[in-house]
Amino acid sequence: MAEAITKPALERHGLDEEQLRWMLRNMLLQRTLDNRGFQLNRQGKIPFATGSEGHEGIHAGSALAFARGRDVLVPYYRDIGLCIGIGMEPLQVLLAMFARAADISGGRQFPNHFTGRAIGLMSISSIIAAHLPHAVGAAYAMKLRGESGRAVLASFGDGATSEGEWHESMNFAAVHALPIVFLCENNEWAISTPRDRQMKVRDVVEKADGYGMRGEIVDGSDPIAVYGVMNGALERARSGGGPTLVEAKCYRFLSHTTDDDDRTYRTREEIERHRHLDPVPRFERVLVEAGVITSDDVSAMKREILAHVNDVTDRAEALPYPLASDLYTNVYEGTHEPWL
Amino acid sequence: MAEAITKPALERHGLDEEQLRWMLRNMLLQRTLDNRGFQLNRQGKIPFATGSEGHEGIHAGSALAFARGRDVLVPYYRDIGLCIGIGMEPLQVLLAMFARAADISGGRQFPNHFTGRAIGLMSISSIIAAHLPHAVGAAYAMKLRGESGRAVLASFGDGATSEGEWHESMNFAAVHALPIVFLCENNEWAISTPRDRQMKVRDVVEKADGYGMRGEIVDGSDPIAVYGVMNGALERARSGGGPTLVEAKCYRFLSHTTDDDDRTYRTREEIERHRHLDPVPRFERVLVEAGVITSDDVSAMKREILAHVNDVTDRAEALPYPLASDLYTNVYEGTHEPWL
Amino acid sequence: MAVASPSTVMNNVEAVRHTLYEALKNDERTLVLGEDVGARGNVFLITKGFIEEFGAERVIDTPLAEASIVGVAIGMAMEGLRPIAEIQFADFIYPAFNQIVGEAAKTRYRSNGDYTCPLVIRTPYGGGVRGALSHSVSIEALFYHVPGLKIVAPSFPADIKGLLNAAIDDPDPVLFLEHKKTYRLVKGEVPSEHYTIPIGLADVKHPGDALTVVSYGLYVHQAIEAAQRLAGEGLSVEVIDLRSIRPMDRTTILASVRKTHKLLIVHEDNKFGGIGAEIAAMVAEEAFFELDAPIRRLCGPDVPAMGYALPLEEEFMVSTDEMADAMRELVRY
């Protein structure tokens, strides 16, 4: 970041100013939603929250590369910004936190386990890596039907790469040259387990070769770089060029969730050492310095976002829980008695 | 094989003539046992057999590198020669084929699923790749107890590399730098599935890097080369140098098992194209040309082996089946009623 | 090929093959995937010739990895296809347990209906074929407790066709169990036109009024044989073929028990915690005062599996004689 920041540098991947501001807004919105979750939890209003703090650049850049109405996203539970970025309403984030009936899962899922068939957002469980074969299957369907111009974006953490199902998914996608991008958000930690207890290699991307898959690594705190890599990978997938494993480096600044206390396993100093990677202030500064946005406009944007988040918080909170009888629906199509 | 074969070349890994002849004998014994299994099956005397034809060089070289009384072998179901090579009696092969009570599993397991705690031969199931985490655990135990000078040899086929448990085992062993050698016997087929439907890479060894593990590739039809690589890898493991993935290339000349008919999925021409890789005649020729053994001695060796296999066939066949009541033993230690 | 002009009499392999063939021919959303289903045509030759006719993209030889066979099929189903996944032997379904129980069974529920999972998982199970420890297990009791799954285990050719068609049409995941010993042993008439049999309905295969016998799979055939023998002795036994394991047909079982007042459950799978437990518990709850004798279960012994040696296999399996004895004893109780 020593060199002077110029608009042409920012626009190197064909991004225009509006798109750059869109990414900033997405990132600020994530940060605000994160804060809201932890705040509501402290207030005792919701039992649980988790946040994307540190991952915002990955989400903004990837979401922008996602082709709405065509691509399919199979997200990770940390991907608030990515889900919003492809078109999910922020209200959904709050509805999930409050477990309201109007939540798309009807108050069934943990927060951050979004779904939205209408926007190409595939439902996931909490079981790490179990969603990846589904992403591969969706990509297979696209290829089988000859739907070029479509691709699947599947995301996961560094921790997920240890699971057998991650391996099987990578391998299947490579063998069949499927239209899919595997996005690893490597934040150095799986709860309390540091990278070097998870894997012997330094970079997750080193695993791509063993599958005969293309691999790319990108600085996840730079949404423009992320966009560039993700857009390239998705375009390649959409046009028959096969899968890519993208590793986006980042750092998890918060505890794993509100149930976790990261003081038990990492020092405050370590966190501070990584603070310069925080993508939100960094990207804000970059855009301001390059003249893409003024400080005043950033402030206005933040006010607008906060107002919006306040509004959806109030609206979500005011809505009702599901009914007890809702427990029994959607087990199967129609009735669900095991004894007929 | 164009250059002249000299003893020094054969002895390049420190092997003496006796060891070279030992490997030849192991290979000829395997071939004889294979033939016997298929023959007994055709005669209707046993319901099932499978063979190592094409894998003999891998087995002989690896078995010689195995340190009896110290190392542990976690084998594949195709590893007759490896199991015999580390000290299992050939009689056991026939007892398993005939499912006799004196079989170490008491006539429970399929043929070729040997066990022998006394010789460091770990029990496996038929579930592909499920034995690999066990191999890793055994290696962990050795390391934890500070038993340097010991290592685990775990073998499997190319097909097994697709399984999630293979991945998890490789990763765990790498992270903990365990004393283990993963031996992939790549015979190009998983039943009817050719290598390119199993994986996108050409060589299994390409997968090692992604685990931060050392990888080596060797011509499996050359037992001396196999010995060299396996001895080096095991020695490294035994002395704290961590795990290695060894890929030994070979070809499966027989149908997968007597239940399989490979005519449905591969041509006779393909098999013939690989015939020059058949390790048994090849190694026999090499040793004769180098003067390590005479043709007459080879013939004598073959006669002696055949006599031995005939003898153990008769002895095994003459022994009784387990009793019906044997079904109920060794479920747990002691009694096994689910209702107490 | 043979399936193009289906004969009326088929064995169970042919019934599966014929039904799969029709599905692939008539609905381009369908596909089969599994180990060795392509060039090899499946280890029992069920899909022989399919790859030539429907292509390698719809007859997929997968890598050797069960979690992804099921998991990829789930993704296909969520994305609008109608995958029919195969697990080569039921004994190898364990690595796919997470995808079946944790994922397929919960897709509709967790998304509150936003996504569905119309998936069929076929697999050969069962013993009596010298399959030893790892090619002969029964697996139904490991799955029948799971809400969100359906499980069928037909063992007559006509039932196989009707239920496999129903499974393929079903908007939810169905585990389709084929007893491998019945594959070539059992033959029967199969109607040529397309039809379905609703999942969840049992079928009285041998009527009677002095004892109800509930079974499924290979043992239904033995139970019918035993019932026929007893008929010759003047003892009237009703044999119900469950066909579906989840959902299960309470109505047919209870109607029979209310008529016969005695119940014998016969299955190959281990007794403790097996399918028979739920049937016995249901009847003990719903028709307690109708019963004139304790509910009896004649099942596989509680050992991990049958061994390779013939005496071990025979000891594990319940013979037709043993069934007939148990029937006699209960009828005369």
Place this chain on the structure above:
Amino acid sequence: MAVASPSTVMNNVEAVRHTLYEALKNDERTLVLGEDVGARGNVFLITKGFIEEFGAERVIDTPLAEASIVGVAIGMAMEGLRPIAEIQFADFIYPAFNQIVGEAAKTRYRSNGDYTCPLVIRTPYGGGVRGALSHSVSIEALFYHVPGLKIVAPSFPADIKGLLNAAIDDPDPVLFLEHKKTYRLVKGEVPSEHYTIPIGLADVKHPGDALTVVSYGLYVHQAIEAAQRLAGEGLSVEVIDLRSIRPMDRTTILASVRKTHKLLIVHEDNKFGGIGAEIAAMVAEEAFFELDAPIRRLCGPDVPAMGYALPLEEEFMVSTDEMADAMRELVRY
């Protein structure tokens, strides 16, 4: 640290922690492995401080991969160690199903005793903690059918210590289930010396003579509370805490039923194919003529899991009031 001078009164977390600590201290063959058991000291702080005292080689933070957590532990056990593996939440045990059911449970059997598998797999299960779909399931019925496995589910601190010691000593694989809602809720006296409670023995936690209630886990506590209420009403209910699920204690259950002539089974897990099915079936087989009323099961509904929203969770769970009502009804039957 606290566990070095154990107090007599502990909650369930402390009981697990205390017992593990003693095991690691007294037997160097033992070790714990799992996700976040090291520096984090497990997500419930059960192994907090262990890594400092016993080292990272015996308190292993594994990669995030359940099949290998169990599978590696199996190999350790086969090679002479006494591993205690942890699955962070029972909901994540599915990927390890193959290793548990296909491997651990069959090691001794398939090798005819040549190899054994002395392995403990601990995992927190159960709901009522706002764990939503994937942090609140019960898993016992997915495993209790499996010969070769043992399963215990104690829920009093003293039982936890005795049974966890027994599990660690056991030469065969034991699945050790800890109801996470009882972790801090339940407190009790725990003897300081080393002791074991034999696996397979149930325990009458509240004596009575008009109705037998069989339960385990969180619900035992509620059942006792309900029984106490009924005692105040002059209705005498016997509450049996199963503690062990496989093997299960037929003797204690039958003795009680022969006294009370009525049976109610209560569990949190789904009803269909749950543990209660086998208990009901066994009693219907062995003590049929002793029963004065149908056997009743009060269980979790047959839906995939409780939801995150409070009303969904509450609807799934059986309340103490509901238990008391069912007891009253049966006593008065």
